[in-house]
């Protein structure tokens with residue numbers, strides 16, 4: 001049976017060039033980057049290079065990049081780091097209802113610590129309302145944290161406008177850019193963002209490496225205390241092989257940027273057009289245009305997303321319903337509900353997220369399999385029977 005992986009917003013396969021770049025650092029290049037002798041000095045040189053590559057992808061300065069253990073750690077570091085540092089100013093944080101759990105659960109934790117959190121609503125396309133943001137900023141607001149691009153729908157937030165409002169009001173702005181980095185262009189010399197989080201494994205590195213952009217002059221207390229690594233921003237002996245891998249992944253993302261963007265968007269559009277042509281009663285979730293090139297989230301009305309996912313799996317197709325982190329629970333996606341859609345629409349949502357190894361043949365296979373499964377599931381769906389009877 002054909003196997004098609006279309007869940008790249010959950011994780012991506014390791015790029016062969018990334019793996020190749022990492023291997024020497026599991027073998028002969030084993031030094032500790034803090035050591036003064038040759039073994040350390042050589043590794044330190046490669047560490048610096050990797051930092052330059054990560055910075056270059058986003059037009060940041062290398063000194064503004066800190067390596068972390070994962071995207072989740074970066075998100076935690078931003079929220080807790082800013083909150084602890086700026087306690088004297090206040091204890092209010094603003095975020096949105098459609099964030100990843102790495103942000104939402106950290107905010108809930110902060111509420112338990114006595115902080116107040118405002119969760120901004122979004123419109124039907126998943127965008128925050130800038131006026132609501134402006135109104136929500138208070139004298140005691142210490143941080144606004146709003147994602148760059150949504151992991152479930154691919155909707156791209158108005159990051160520049162959000163940042164401008166934060167600048168004007170003198171509030172720090174963090175963005176979870178885990179899904180955006182490498183997929184859309186980010187120029188941190190021009191974007192008013194103070195802190196930005198990214199993760200390697202959404203960008204073809206192995207899991208367990210992340211980074212944080214911290215704009216020069218931004219005060220942020222560390223999450224992890226210990227040695228003086230990462231300019232005292234994140235203690236612990238650096239995970240050199242993984243850092244090298246992330247550097248390589250960023251280098252490749254920059255080198256192949258236009259080619260990748262176009263390739264993914266063409267494949268995604270071919271999939272989207274095919275689905276909408278072949279299957280009745282489907283609804284796109286997410287902004288039709290302001291969207292990641294690789295992501296398509298659709299609700300197949302009257303069908304349970306979870307059943308569709310399992311049936312696709314039986315046919316070798318890996319996709320996701322809701323967010324990967326909440327699969328296993330029957331809960332409808334908090335993201336799609338926040339977009340004002342009904343629980344029925346939310347429960348029938350499926351995310352297809354494409355990657356570099358997907359081919360037009362993969363898309364054609366999915367387009368052959370999906371209509372068949374939908375027809376079968378709808379034939380046994382009481383909701384569908386009822387709906388089609390009332391229409392007739």
Ligand SMILES: *Cc1c(COP(=O)(O)O)cnc(C)c1O
Nearest residue numbers: 070071072100102151178179199
């Ligand atoms: C995957 C993801 C994270 C978490 O990153 P990890 O490296 O898996 O911890 C955070 N935010 C978003 C938007 C993500 O998609």
